[in-house]
Amino acid sequence: MREIRFLVLAGLSLLGFLDFSEAQVLLNPSKVVLHIGKEGVPPRNSEGSFIHLKDGRILFAYSKFIGGASDHASGLIAGRYSEDGGETWTQNDEVIVDNEGGMNVMSASLLRLNNGTIALFYARKNSLDDCIPLMRISSDEAKTWSEPIQVITDKEGYFVLNNDRVIQLPSGRLLAPVSLHKTAGVDFSMRGNIYCYYSDDNGKTWNSSQEMLNQDKVVVQEPGVVLLKNGEIMMWLRTDRGVQYLSKSHDNGLSWEEVYPSEISSPRAPASLKRIPKTGDLLLVWNDNKGLVEETASYRTPLTAAISKDEGKSWKHIKVIEDDPEGFFCYTAISFVGNEVLLGYMAAEHVRPTGKLPLVVRKLSLDKLYD
Template identity: 45%
Template structure:
């Protein structure tokens, strides 16, 4: 296994900024790259801790980066935090900023803001997921299909998430159920798909299907994947542009309970998969130097030249 690449930007935790995570990139019209990510504040790094959205810019193709600029705050959204960004070029040329507003322990939903001036000024947020609930949508997960349809892959968790919950009568259900939200008018209106995907062995799983992603294949079929604690990424397929899905099944990708990403390389059309290949088998190492890492090492890349076959 060869090691490649180099670190061009490191954002370690520091006092008052305990976590920087869940970002997305977009090419600006002037040639710069914009990177927007979750910048946590205070002294907690939990998923429900305080966080804003910060932007950094590169004018040398990612080699160096500016200092951060806060572009959205949790206070203006009246939220516990805001996080999990997807940046997308919209049909009219605007930049779309999809992100999760965590309004409460049982209210985490994706919203969309637009910018007509390359990220300087943003519109008010538009709600994309109508039903109230706790929906996990990872960063850089919202996709546009070849016919223009937008898809948001979400993992629904009953009873929400509250790291400080002491009420034994309310239990966060960690077993995610995958639901897709769909827009056919470039994000102006949204509907829920006609299918909910559930792990077949849910009774024996703590994770269920979590942090789903999706990619469109060359024949128009959609391939979705989700992390599990069953030693594999589980996969499901749609033949009707995301309305319904096949029963989830283990994929070829062994994995701990960590998210995988699959993207299409623009220059070649090949698929690029990025994931952790070593599952959490009995006795596997979950800690390193006293810190939990979930067994999320090594971190590998794989390319498919035949559309994932």
């Protein structure tokens, strides 16, 4: 396994980029606790999500592609379990959702609902004109699942709901941020139309927010949302502008303000963000890459973590989790276990991976992230 380098650079601004010429301290506060597909079988393993079960186990559900490494290859939702807080995991996959799509099912989001049940969200991909997020409910701690409920019923097309993205507000409202890229008879567009679908009855019925404002037609993709302490909802988005972009909702996800650039330098790759239960701070995991440099604009390395104590206005305690310049690290799922955090992410060996896309679950100390 590659060395793990953590930068100790107090006050480093995310407006700049990580400079690997700076002094670095070599630490080893984390470990790989699960490595799926290391030998290339199956060819792709990616886009997972964690859920803590009432019997103390943790379920990690992820996309298992058995027909190839592309987004459109045959695939299903598989699962592994841990009985010891993520230290060790079952060696064999359990099929959570078999392939019920014309192409695949992929991109799991697991969420404990306010009523105690577990929701599983995933994309059912039939074609480039038909990719819709679905929801299933388990009332018996992930032993069995309900029939799927279609999240989007008012539109048809190719929608992307990233893994580990759905949230529930204290009011009970569910928010599922999606990006629409194609409808029948129209060419695929890299610039998504961004919506946030919401449900006020635990997922039985869903409605669409207004489309996020994007007057400059920025190429935005793969949205995620987080509830801020002041009641606003902050959305972050992948773009081709060298930074992550942001938008906010002031009405619980019904409408979204004009998208705007953040200071989070980034390639054309997704970020992941969750609130740390122990401290109340925000944890960001992303590729702190020179996104404006053409030669490296698509590189999804290094994999980096940072913490915000002011609701995303600034980011500090910047640490490099994976620093292989030839690596490809993305679609990170985040889950907290006491004073530690589990990160599950795609971890390929080449910046332009083909045919071999393994998945890694890594366990880190929160104390080390705050150092």
